[in-house]
């Protein structure tokens with residue numbers, strides 16, 4: 001018999017600076033209502049010079065490993081680490097190998113990086129479930145981390161952001177059991193992409209919205225055709241959130257496709273708690289749907305134990321998947337709600353000039369020796385590059 005498999009633990013990290021979108025609106029001469037209401041974003045996390053996907057990913061994963069060490073005295077049970085990102089820091093080496101080293105994990109471990117725009121964390125989840133289903137002794141650590149960057153003064157600029165999640169996939173999961181039926185959709189399109197020679201993404205904004213919604217329909221149709229449950233059997237929904245209004249639009253579309261009889265308040269009640277953290281981090285690409293899951297578990301006032309969540313994961317280009325999971329009894333005792341609220345509240349607010357200087361610094365990086373200024377207040381930092389090798393260190397915080 002196939003074991004019950006799913007997410008056993010889920011942790012969050014973000015960058016240690018924040019830009020209120022009112023600051024950007026003032027610079028751009030745009031009514032802030034367009035950002036706060038129109039796209040549903042109030043802030044974006046902005047990485048310091050010594051933060052990147054590795055430092056954020058390690059910050060999230062360390063919390064899971066600490067808990068595992070407390071329980072088992074070791075983290076050697078993790079024999080696979082999958083790092084999902086589209087903000088890769090090397091064309092060859094997985095960002096996961098840096099995290100593996102920073103966290104002192106055992107050497108009997110396979111570590112690999114996955115990429116397909118904002119979808120790759122879901123690919124990692126599905127691969128992890130397969131590994132655990134084959135041998136229930138296996139534990140797989142998935143890290144999803146991204147820094148969403150668009151050109152200065154472009155229409156995508158207010159939808160930037162940064163965050164990471166880490167989750168542990170095991171048999172008999174304590175948080176969310178993932179159900180086996182999924183619906184898939186792939187379509188070779190150019191809605192959003194980042195060529196190797198650019199540090200910022202290119203996007204066909206309006207087309208990308210339409211592509212997301214079309215892909216949702218394709219994935220949902222296949223999910224149903226393969227025996228997935230009806231809309232009315234799903235209690236909450238969690239979407240990829242490039243900006244939170246996108247999830248609202250997607251849910252409205254799904255309700256229409258499924259022919260469900262739900263007014264605006266009823267539709268919003270099914271997703272509202274999942275939007276709260278992303279509204280403040282900004283887009284975190286492949287991490288965003290799992291930041292949404294954490295936000296849902298932490299902020300939904302209802303007891304979600306035994307309730308089913310529908311997930312729609314979308315990665316431009318494009319690949320998407322619809323699947324479901326059931327929240328497990330006792331899930332609340334595993335959440336780090338206060339720490340996650342602090343991670344958002346304790347970010348240092350920055351002004352427009354600092355934001356712009358940091359944005360421009362990324363493009364100025366040449367690959368020569370570079371000692372990075374010590375700025376982050378987080379536990380890990382990117383110390384710089386020497387002999388073309390990226391160096392990371394613990395900060396002692």
Ligand code: CAA
Pocket residue numbers: 031032033034035037038039118155156157158159191192203204205206208209212240241242243246283285314315316
């Ligand atoms: N008060 C309230 N609302 C306002 C307003 C105001 N003063 N001014 C404008 N608005 C509303 C508009 O009516 C609009 O709402 P609707 O979409 O509901 O009609 C909303 O604010 C946005 O306004 P515009 O459409 O005029 O905004 P824009 O043309 O500047 O671009 C965007 C919006 C296309 C999302 C742009 O931010 C963008 O290109 N973002 C990046 C691409 C993206 O995120 N695509 C999502 C799908 S692809 C994906 O999911 C992968 C990924 O992670 C990128």
